Amino acid sequence: MERSLVMLTFDLEEFDIPEEYGQKVSEKAQMEVTLDGMYRLLAILDMHDIRVTFFTTGHFAKQNPELIRRLASRHEIASHALYHSPAHAFEEKDILHARGILEEISGQIVKGFRMPRLAPFNRDVLRKWGFRYDSSLNPTWLPGRYNLLKENPLPSVTDGLIELPCSVTPWLRFPLFWLSLKNLPAGIYAWLCVFTLKKRKNLMLYFHPWEFANLREYQLPGYVKNPDGDRLASKLNKLIYELKKRNATFVTCDTYCDHWEQNKKPVV
Template identity: 60%
Template sequence: MQAVTLTFDLEEFDIPEEYGQTVPDSEQMEVTRRGTEALLALLAAYNIKATFFTTGHYARVNPDLLKAVARDHEIASHALYHSPRHIFEMDDVRQSREILEELTGQPVTGFRMPRLQPFDRGKLRAYGFQYDASVNPTYLPGRYNLLHENPQPHVQDGLIELPSSTTPLLRLPLFWLSFKNLPPALFRYWAVRTLQRRKVLMLYFHPWEFTDIQAYPLPGYVKRVDGEALLARLEKLIQTLQRQGASFMTCQEYIRTNMV
């Protein structure tokens, strides 16, 4: 079986802070809300279930949206805050899960670290999490070099690791920046080839990408394609993968059917 997991980091729209800009908290929340609502409509149209890695802060400020997402999709933890203004502590992970589980009434078993930074995996395991999705096993200049990491789903340190997909050759990353900056046909080709070779495709995006962010002075590679154009690109990718016979599933479903 060829499995595809679509994952979305449901977080505050704080990326302008990385470039020295300030966006009011309420505006950060609203940008993400608009993108999330657009994604939910698209996923519903194709009857696809996805995994939303959600910050505790975004969830408690937007409980109605979180509950709407949780009706059809998996909710996993994306720590407590995403903004670089907040210093990360491992206890943030525990707090975020408590918030998410209280709001959804569902167990939260997965985690993705904001900006995929290193963290204490031992504590994550001690908190009772089943899996981690914080590894992008590629080389990104200035951010990380993870070419030594296993690119396939595997068990490590008592946790199931679900790495983001990279191409079988050269380890080219198939993540959100590639999705919006590569020619769409080329991305789809690599996605299909990776799925055929590895039998699994794990992609990640951000809901705020799927709304209009052209007014923000962000680098072109961040906002070159957004909103409806990016939604159309995602829809085309979904159609292509469905023609390949791929099964779309949440991270929990993938683990249950392939690793347990």
């Protein structure tokens, strides 16, 4: 019987989203907010004894090496470029720089990449530099952000690079990303995930550790900020329980790629 595989992924980055709404946050505060959410998140992952993938910026890793080493002892560390903030212009060479930082600190070989904000970039550089997979595609339509309905919503491989798209529902391409967990009732979001997993036998879900921090002091839109902290952690906890009830297996992205190669075809 074919296994149902779930990739829980977290973009481990500086808390810079207030910049999108005209607010300045010191680097110290950016790190503190992410760390606050991180330890709340780790309690859930440890309780459920599951492994996940952390797409981590090189800058965050340099500022928090002990945390990265702790995560690497159990979870996968993948690259989220060098910086997350748009204040730092992205350059292709940053991909190599960030990977070097992550590998030195974590002791892992970094095989995966996710572009900050899932922005367009030249994937050929990932192939050239020996990455195994990319997860920078959200094959949905969101006004002002994505118009990617023509993209393949299923895992695929091109010239040796595996593309692991963020999950959308089989119909309507409804995105199952972080804003959906926040804004949908927990039962409806879990049902959409279970339905998609049943149809496709895989889920790629992504969130951010800073979401699980206390964000009340920041002037962010309600759909970005609420719920936060313990309330959001409770929703994630319920989601994991629901997926476990369906005998889902939680794997890192790299482990999913192992499954891919063993089966010689994508799980759809």
